[in-house]
Amino acid sequence: MDFLIDIEMKLNTFPLQVRLDSAEMNPGGVIGLLGASGSGKTMTLRCVAGTAVPDRGRIVINGMTFFDSDRKINLRPQLRRVGYLFQNYALFPNMTVRQNIRCGILGAAQQERRIEAGKKQLDQENGRDTPRKKYRKCALYTSNQQREKGISEIIERMHLEGLEDRRPSELSGGQQQRCALARILVGNPQIVLLDEPFSALDEYLRDELLEETMSVLSERHIPVFFVTHSRQEARAACTDLAIIHNGTVQETGKAGDIFRHPRTAWGRILTGTEGRKDLDFQSLIK
Numbered sequence: 001m002d003f004l005i006d007i008e009m010k011l012n013t014f015p016l017q018v019r020l021d022s023a024e025m026n027p028g029g030v031i032g033l034l035g036a037s038g039s040g041k042t043m044t045l046r047c048v049a050g051t052a053v054p055d056r057g058r059i060v061i062n063g064m065t066f067f068d069s070d071r072k073i074n075l076r077p078q079l080r081r082v083g084y085l086f087q088n089y090a091l092f093p094n095m096t097v098r099q100n101i102r103c104g105i106l107g108a109a110q111q112e113r114r115i116e117a118g119k120k121q122l123d124q125e126n127g128r129d130t131p132r133k134k135y136r137k138c139a140l141y142t143s144n145q146q147r148e149k150g151i152s153e154i155i156e157r158m159h160l161e162g163l164e165d166r167r168p169s170e171l172s173g174g175q176q177q178r179c180a181l182a183r184i185l186v187g188n189p190q191i192v193l194l195d196e197p198f199s200a201l202d203e204y205l206r207d208e209l210l211e212e213t214m215s216v217l218s219e220r221h222i223p224v225f226f227v228t229h230s231r232q233e234a235r236a237a238c239t240d241l242a243i244i245h246n247g248t249v250q251e252t253g254k255a256g257d258i259f260r261h262p263r264t265a266w267g268r269i270l271t272g273t274e275g276r277k278d279l280d281f282q283s284l285i286k
């Protein structure tokens with residue numbers, strides 16, 4: 001897992017100044033961002049996804065530069081191969097489960113083709129005569145048959161069998177979230193961003209879906225940034241934690257270590273340790 005998020009951005013309230021470097025953190029698979037409401041967690045994820053643009057800094061994920069203000073690089077969101085799952089599942093309401101998931105593949109395949117076309121254009125501009133076969137063909141499901149097989153596999157893995165022809169309005173909240181996750185995973189993202197994806201679900205379903213989601217993601221070795229307001233979720237799912245307060249990272253470390261021995265005041269407040277259990281956590285965290 002290889003990432004650098006080192007960004008600055010002026011917000012309404014305070015400046016966002018986030019630095020998360022895998023070389024310093026040596027993280028496992030799931031990095032939790034824990035912070036009070038309005039502390040800048042979502043904005044950080046949006047900068048990674050490319051739907052918000054930092055004023056300065058760099059974002060490099062798995063060797064690919066998404067953003068670099070010095071080098072004037074700002075990769076379009078469609079080219080970043082980021083799977084972004086949030087609370088409102090953003091499924092297409094007029095499409096069935098299968099059609100929604102198919103969109104995930106088609107979108108990702110289109111991204112791959114754009115990346116290769118971009119490389120080709122750059123080579124031409126630089127007068128390089130690169131043989132055609134050097135450009136990668138779209139690796140994602142090259143035939144329709146293969147594509148439908150990929151969709152069926154993910155439908156089975158996410159327990160959506162029998163629901164393929166239903167529209168989102170005919171699904172429960174949990175099923176909609178499973179469908180949204182299937183749509184992301186079928187596109188083979190290089191990083192997954194989870195922004196409180198289960199907070200609208202009841203407690204039982206939340207635990208079940210959390211476990212399932214983490215198991216699917218760890219099978220595929222996809223790095224995950226996970227914004228949650230729940231200590232329980234952070235404990236259950238995260239290998240590593242970043243404590244964020246007013247747009248600044250207060251401390252990072254292994255989740256277990258931070259829950260046992262938080263080093264900063266906000267670490268103590270947000271993990272509810274060391275005599276600060278009296279603080280009303282819910283008033284601090286949405």
Ligand SMILES: Nc1ncnc2c1ncn2[C@@H]1O[C@H](COP(=O)(O)OP(=O)(O)OP(=O)(O)O)[C@@H](O)[C@H]1O
Nearest residue numbers: 010011012013036037038039040041042043044286
């Ligand atoms: N487009 C924007 N421009 C400037 N400031 C913004 C913008 N969007 C949000 N903000 C501000 O940035 C701050 C951080 O917001 P953000 O949504 O990242 O918080 P959060 O930690 O995810 O909170 P929550 O848990 O409530 O979702 C807030 O104070 C918000 O008002």
